[in-house]
Amino acid sequence: xxxxxxxxxxxxxxxxxxxxxxxxxxxxxxxxxxxxxxxxxxxxxxxxxxxxxxxxxxxxxxxxxxxxxxxxxxxxxxxxxxxxxxxxxxxxxxxxxxxxxxxxxxxxxxxxxxxxxxxxxxxxxxxxxxxxxxxxxxxxxxxxxxxxxxxxxxxxxxxxxxxxxxxxxxxxxxxxxxxxxxxxxxxxxxxxxxxxxxxxxxxxxxxxxxxxxxxxxxxxxxxxxxxxxxxxxxxxxxxxxxxxxxxxxxxxxxxxxxxxxxxxxxxxxxxxxxxxxxxxxxxxxxxxxxxxxxxxxxxxxxxxxxxxxxxxxxxxxxxxxxxxxxxxxxxxxxxxxxxxxxxxxxxxxxxxxxxxxxxxxxxxxxxxxxxxxxxxxxxxxxxxxxxxxxxxxxxxxxxxxxxxxxxxxxxxxxxxxxxxxxxxxxxxxxxxxxxxxxxxxxxxxxxxxxxxxxxxxxxxxxxxxxxxxxxxxxxxxxxxxxxxxxxxxxxxxxxxxxxxxxxxxxxxxxxxxxxxxxxxxx
Numbered sequence: 119x120x121x122x123x124x125x126x127x128x129x130x131x132x133x134x135x136x137x138x139x140x141x142x143x144x145x146x147x148x149x150x151x152x153x154x155x156x157x158x159x160x161x162x163x164x165x166x167x168x169x170x171x172x173x174x175x176x177x178x179x180x181x182x183x184x185x186x187x188x189x190x191x192x193x194x195x196x197x198x199x200x201x202x203x204x205x206x207x208x209x210x211x212x213x214x215x216x217x218x219x220x221x222x223x224x225x226x227x228x229x230x231x232x233x234x235x236x237x238x239x240x241x242x243x244x245x246x247x248x249x250x251x252x253x254x255x256x257x258x259x260x261x262x263x264x265x266x267x268x269x270x271x272x273x274x275x276x277x278x279x280x281x282x283x284x285x286x287x288x289x290x291x292x293x294x295x296x297x298x299x300x301x302x303x304x305x306x307x308x309x310x311x312x313x314x315x316x317x318x319x320x321x322x323x324x325x326x327x328x329x330x331x332x333x334x335x336x337x338x339x340x341x342x343x344x345x346x347x348x349x350x351x352x353x354x355x356x357x358x359x360x361x362x363x364x365x366x367x368x369x370x371x372x373x374x375x376x377x378x379x380x381x382x383x384x385x386x387x388x389x390x391x392x393x394x395x396x397x398x399x400x401x402x403x404x405x406x407x408x409x410x411x412x413x414x415x416x417x418x419x420x421x422x423x424x425x426x427x428x429x430x431x432x433x434x435x436x437x438x439x440x441x442x443x444x445x446x447x448x449x450x451x452x453x454x455x456x457x458x459x460x461x462x463x464x465x466x467x468x469x470x471x472x473x474x475x476x477x478x479x480x481x482x483x484x485x486x487x488x489x490x491x492x493x494x495x496x497x498x499x500x501x502x503x504x505x506x507x508x509x510x511x512x513x514x515x516x517x518x519x520x521x522x523x524x525x526x527x528x529x530x531x532x533x534x535x536x537x538x539x540x541x542x543x544x545x546x547x548x549x550x551x552x553x554x555x556x557x558x559x560x561x562x563x564x565x566x567x568x569x570x571x572x573x574x575x576x577x578x579x580x581x582x583x584x585x586x587x588x589x590x591x592x593x594x595x596x597x598x599x600x601x602x603x604x605x606x607x608x609x610x611x612x613x614x615x616x617x618x619x620x621x622x623x624x625x626x627x628x629x630x631x632x633x634x635x636x637x638x639x640x
Contacts, residue, residue: 141164141189141191141213142164142189144191144290145162145163145164145191145211146162146164148162148191148193148289148290149161149162149193151289152193152286152289154282154285154286156197156198156199157195157196157197157198157282158195158196158197158198159193159194159195160175160194160195160196161175161192161193161194162191162192162193162194163191163192163194164189164190164191164192165186165189165190165191165192166186166189167186167187167188167189168185168186169185169186170183170184170185170186171184171185171186171192171233171237175194176231177206177229177230177250177254177255178254179229179230179254179255179256180229180230180231180250180254180255182230182233182234184233184234184237185237186237186240187237187238187240187241188212188213188214188240188241189212189213189214190210190211190212190213190240191210191211191290192208192209192210192211193208193209193210193211193286194206194207194208195207195208195209195282197249197278197279197282199252199266199269199270199274199275199278200266200269201266202264202266202267203252203264203266203267203269203270204252205249205250205251205252205270205275205278205279206231206249206250206254207231207247207248207249207250207279207282207283208231208233208236208247208248208249209245209246209247209282209283209286209287210236210237210239210240210245210246210247211245211286211287211290211291212240212241212243212244212245214241214243215243215245215291216242216243216244217291217293217294217295217296217297218243218244218245218295218296218297218298218299218587219244219245219246219247219283219284219287219295219297219298219299220239220244220245220246220247220298220299220300220301220583221246221247221248221276221279221280221283221298221299221300221301221320221321222235222236222239222246222247222248222300222301222302222306223235223248223276223300223301223302223303223304223305223306223307223309223310224248224249224250224251224275224302224305224306224309225256225303225304225305225306225557226256226304226305226455227256227257227258227271227305227455227458227459228250228251228252228253228256228271228275228305229250229251229253229254229255229256229257229260230250230254230255230256231248231249231250232248232306233248234569234570234571235248235301235302235306235569235570236248237570238569238570238573239301239583242581242583242584244299244583245283245287245290245291245295246283247279247280247282247283248279249275249276249278249279250275251270251271251275251276251305252266252267252269252270252271252274252275253267253270253271256455257458258455258458258459258461258462258463259458259462261462261463262461262462262463262466262468263466265488268463268488268489269488269489271491272312272488272489272490272491273312273316273489273490273491273493274489275309276300276302276309276312276313277313277316277317277320280298280300280313280317280320280321284298297322297323297587297590297591298320298321298322299321299322299323299324299325299583299586299587299590300313300320300321300323300324300325300326301325301568301569301582301583302325302326302327303326303327303328303329303557303568303569304327304328304329304330304518304519304556304557305330306326306327307326307327307328307329307330307331307510308326308329308330308331308333308493309326309493310324310325310326310329311324311326311329311331311493311494311527312331312493314326314498314501314506314508315493315495315497315498315501318498318500318501318504318506319504321506322505322506322507322590323506323507323508323509323586323587323589323590324501324506324507324508324509325509325510325511325568325582325583325586326508326509326510327510327511327512327557327568328511328512328513328516328518328519328521328524328556328557329493329510329512329519329523329524329527330519331492331493331494331523331527332432332492332493332494332523332526332527333491333492333493333494334483334484334486334487334491334492335423335431335432335480335484335492336432336519336523337455337456337459337460337483338423338425338431338432338456338479338480338483338484339423339431339432339520340447340452340453340455340456341452341453341456341460341472341475341479341480342423342431342432342480343419343423343435343443343447343448343453344447344451344452344453344456344472344475345475346415346418346419347415347419347447347448347450348415348450349450349451350449350450350451351450352450354409354411354412354415355450356408356412356415356416356444356448357444358441358444358445358448359405360405360408360412361440361441361443361444361448362441362444363396363405363406363407363408364393364396364408364416364440364441365438365440365441367391367393367395367396368383368389368391368393368437368438368440369381369383369438371389371391371392371395372386372388372389372391372437372438375388375389376388376622376623376624376625377624377625377626378625378630378631378636378637379631380631381553381561382438382515382552382553382561382562383436383437383438383514383515383552383553384514384552384622384623384624385514385550385552385622385623386436386437386438386514386521386522387522387525387622388622389437391437393408393413393416393417393420394410394413396408396413397409397410397413416440419435419440419447419448420434420435420437420440421434422434425477425480425481425484426477426478426480426481427481431480431484432520432523433520433522433523433525433526434520434522435517435520436514436515436516436520436521436522438514438515438553439514439515439516439517439520439555440517441517442515442517442555443517443518445517446517446518447517451472452472452475457471457472459483460472460475460479460483463483463486463488464479464482464483464486494527494530496527496530496531496533496534496535497534497535498531498535498546499535501545502535502544502545502546505545506545507545507546507586507589507590507595508545508546508547509547509549509582509585509586509589509596510524510528510546510547510548510549511548511549511550511551511566511568511582511599511616512524512548512549512550512551512554513550513551513552513553513554513555513556513557513558513560513562513564514550514551514552514553514554514562515552515553515554515555515560515561515562516554516555516556517555517556518556519556521550524548525548525550525619525620528542528546528548528619528620531546539619539620543595543618544595547595547596547618547619548618548619549596549598549599549616549617549618549619550616550617550619550622551563551564551566551599551601551616552614552616552623554566554601557569557571557572558571558572559571562601562603562614563601563602563603563612563613563614563616564601564603565577565580565601565602565603565604566580566582566599566600566601566602566616567580567581567582567583567584567585568582568583574602574604574608574610576608576609576610577602577610577613579600580600580601580602580613585599596618597618598615598616598617598618598639599615599616599617599618600613600614600615600616600634601613601614601616611632612631612632612633612634613634614634614637615634615637615639617639618639621639621640622639622640623637623638623639623640624637624638624640625637626638
């Protein structure tokens with residue numbers, strides 16, 4: 119027999135001795151064991167690291183290219199929430215399981231499982247779940263004449279998905295799970311606060327970023343900003359190019375306040391820019407200066423939004439976010455998600471359009487507050503008393519959701535619980551991320567590691583899941599939130615330690631702004 123034949127025989131014998139892969143076999147047989155009320159399993163599939171996650175069953179509006187970071191067992195299912203509504207859900211069970219469970223949230227008006235977030239959590243050994251919040255695609259049209267679908271989006275989907283996925287986790291792994299977490303941003307941030315307020319026993323730790331809480335007034339704010347800035351055919355309409363001019367002037371005035379000229383406004387609360395410095399002084403150059411009417415329009419758009427009852431409905435846009443908001447709210451048309459909410463929820467009338475909006479529309483929307491979708495209840499004593507930890511963050515340059523709203527909620531909690539920040543620190547910590555846009559991006563050190571979009575393997579120690587685990591399981595509360603600014607090639611340019619509220623950063627030297635030791639939280 120030739121040597122090559124002997125080697126082949128030895129390899130085959132070794133394979134026979136090794137037998138089938140126990141994890142893969144466990145996954146292949148798992149579906150037959152699942153018998154949970156209101157759950158219809160669609161598929162149970164083993165997915166190997168590096169393999170593209172199948173999109174065959176995913177709704178067309180939600181199909182995405184996702185490559186598995188680790189080996190896992192994927193369960194797809196429908197979960198009935200009423201006789202008129204159901205959730206599409208996915209649960210991922212990784213081979214490198216650490217005994218931890220995490221639920222993920224949604225974005226926008228939801229409608230899709232955020233599989234990238236599932237993959238992010240799975241690579242660190244979390245059994246994880248996500249749902250589509252009860253409808254397919256980022257639209258409010260499914261809420262029309264169906265309050266059950268609206269209930270799923272408002273509060274029910276994350277809780278129901280968590281309850282089912284926890285049962286599956288205990289069924290799939292002999293050891294069950296030791297700790298339960300939540301991870302979400304934007305709508306996912308609102309959902310995180312909703313869980314803390316409504317279902318305080320669901321999670322040991324909640325990470326809620328750039329939260330769309332105060333939700334109805336966020337919707338109303340979108341209408342106000344459209345009304346404040348007018349239509350594109352208005353002679354005083356401020357174009358995106360002019361908003362960039364305004365942005366540059368605001369940064370010029372506000373950037374030095376923190377002690378460093380780095381193109382970043384560390385805390386927009388500490389500056390009150392004067393827009394009138396841009397008035398053209400009689401010139402006709404409308405590409406680099408403003409008319410008086412335009413300056414007044416910009417000031418209105420950058421002011422708090424008051425309802426018809428004289429109460430502040432929503433705080434102002436953060437200074438520094440205006441250039442990006444020009445492509446969201448200052449377009450000459452009402453923001454699509456705002457208009458859809460009024461059409462399909464507030465008025466339940468498919469013929470309603472933005473021309474019919476008034477301040478009374480905002481008042482009506484707030485009075486409705488269906489299923490308390492606001493998620494703005496400050497009484498979170500039950501979550502505190504059972505030992506839960508809440509870690510919140512918000513970019514100061516967020517062009518979609520004002521980070522001032524997160525500060526407002528923090529203060530509401532302090533008032534409701536009669537607790538100073540030093541007392542809230544025991545279970546609730548909020549971090550401003552300077553220069554971060556919506557859930558990520560921006561000009562600052564915004565890679566804080568809470569999802570695939572803000573995590574880099576080149577700085578693995580900056581990982582919000584690990585931060586939360588340290589707090590919950592080891593009692594190590596985060597004193598600051600480290601974030602990285604990346605170069606174009608993905609390498610780290612510099613790191614900055616973002617302060618926990620109500621502290622804020624000032625540059626004290628002696629190094630330049632790229633030196634994290636040259637900043638002080640005060």
